[in-house]
Amino acid sequence: MPAVTQSKGHYYVPQPSPYPIMLSGAIFLIAMGAVLEVNALKAGPWSLLLGGLLFVYVLFHWFGSVVGESEGGRYHTWEDRSFRMGMVWFILSEIAFFGGLFGVLFYERNISVVSLASLSRTFTPYPGFTAAWPSAGPLGKPFSTVAPWGIPALNTLILLSSGITVTWAHWGLKTGRRAAAIAGLAFTVALGLVFLGFQAHEFYEAYTKLGLTLASGVYGATFFLLTGFHGLHVTIGVIMLSVILARCIKGHFKPDQHFAFEAVSWYWHFVDVVWLLLFVFVYWL
């Protein structure tokens, strides 16, 4: 039953599912827990824990049922196109998110710090503050920045290589060389983990040796905001790649039908490009 001969006649509409509303319940518990936790109320950690467990449980089963439907031959060209478009528009919304974060960086560098330093001497609450980047602001503690050509440059190399290995794995899957696909994915996961290890080390060094913290004025806040959200995306990417790796080992996917693989690799390339921009605008320039 090759997918291409499927007529446009029948679209697979899934049966009613309990997972969406359960996921909403989990997210509600997590939101409640987070609010209670930051306000030092007792129920916070319990709500977070319960929500987190439910979240993982639901994701496992929801994705499990989708994988089952996919392997059971429910999805054909028409459904496949919906998934593809959905993933593309999801990544576009992620681009809008990081676009906002980079907008914040440019606003601080070129507008807020500059105008704060250019107030008239008569009116400024911060005489003697001069515009410079990086800046801890008029009242922030001094800090030093992470040198771009050490670990960050190495991390750039690691992520770029992981882009190559995931493409290699894709080539392997498309040409029926499953061993290549598995090896490529395994390398990609390993590179992602190494990247995350380096980032964790870098954060640790920043806090303990460089004096660069979340409280280090706009630079510190923006540095951790951008690299932190990127790191979160890499973590999600590594989890997704691991799932795909496990599915490849189990013998899932066909040379002409492997939407999940492609979606994850698009996501991985997106995370890669964000890192390049981060390296240039946060670490280097």
Add this chain to the structure above:
Amino acid sequence: MNAAHAHEAHHDELPRGITRWLFTTNHKDIGRLYIGFSVIMFLVGGILAMLIRTELLRPTLLFPPEIYNQIITVHGLVMVFAAVMPATTGLANYLIPMMIGAPDMALPRLNNWGFWLLPPAAVLLVMPFFLMLFGIGNGAIDTGWTMYAPLSVQGGIGVDFAIFAIYLMGASSLLSSINIIVTIFNMRAPGMTMMKLPIFVWSWLITAFLLIAVFPPLVAGATMLFADRHFGTHFFNAAGGGDPVLWEHLFWFFGHPEVYILLLPTTGILPHILSTFSRKPIYGYKAQVYSFWAIGALSVVVWAHHMFTSGMPVAAQLYFMYATMAISIPVAVLFYCWFATIWQGSMTFETPMLFALGYIVLFGVGGLTGLVLSDAVADQQYHNSYFLVAHFHYALFGGPVMGIIAATYYYLPKITGRMYSETLGKWHFWQTLVGFNLTFIPQFFLGIAGMPRRIPDYALQFAHLNMLSSIGAYILGSAQLLLVYNLIQVMRGVGKKATTQVWEGAQGLEFTLSSPPPYHSFETQPVIQ
């Protein structure tokens, strides 16, 4: 393959019980959930509005000022995010698959998830009121719906709840937008080309683009606000080199397009209604579609006109002023098309048509007063006065809410299979029209005379106009109970049976299906000639 089909044939039987609504993957069920939720939240927001006008009825303090601040803030957030947006999304879910001849929405489970994120978000917004009664926290968010820093950085637990409510509502909007875009691109019936799409579908496509472009930056901003509140960052604090105005940029980069996110779907439904009751085809289909594109594109580059008094270089003020005024051109094109659609038509004035015509008049006032405010110089005077409050209620009630009510009456017989009471509908319209204008015309004068918004008390010179405005609000608020009564009657099965065509002049695929339409609209797709 055959086995798979036989298995799927099961879900042709109507699912029963509560799980039908909790677990549904059917676009019509989800659409009805959205609309029902919206009606409930519209009443919640309406009760808060009545409380606001009761406080302002006479120049004394009825509530403690901090409670008043919470009421106005939650009124704004509930109306924008939990009443109007779910209503237009519900219409999209119900109508778009039927209008384009699709079997369902493209991603049915995500569709369900998108809806079920909203009730928790609404609970998060409203719950702090009740937590306060048990001695936890100091009540709901009280910063105004714009959540300006540094007030929102210093605010209580309500701000945290609101931030997480924004996350949930943002996720919900993104899910429904992705679903709508994919459905429109991938699920159209053979022959339904893009330039044959019903105009409502086009308006939602642009709305979904806008949501995907502008909601994520707000989520980023809300995260920064949360970090400033709890993790010691200085994004919005000058002591660390940050800037409170940065929040305003982030908020309005979302907030201004949001106005069009609320408005566009109703400018899309309006031509359908006008054309039906004028018994003429929609005038200027292409012009309207291109206007949607122009409005969508311009709406993301004009946000700082909300910030003329926040301090900005003159060049920036001029740019944002002219760019804002430029939006009036595509909007004016829409108005011309609406007038040309009803021009010399054989019009009848059923309730949907009355609300559609009311929309044109009231939204027209909202648009024209918007031009006044967009003038950077004049805005120094009008900014944050009651003139602004009146303006955006003309734009957002006169536009989206009137449009949603018109669409509700228009599609109610199609959705339920029963005609509503036309007499009550007409009463609803006229009482709404009188009540609305009586509420908000005095506010224009109050604003010009200098009464600021968001203040629970006022000078004695404003007393008479405020009392008029409050009386208008009571008329307006009680009028909505007629709609609720009408809805309940129709749902109970009172009223004439609706025909397939429903309205004499109605066109479109949704009017080729029975009323109510079958659970699965198009088992096999129709072919569009």
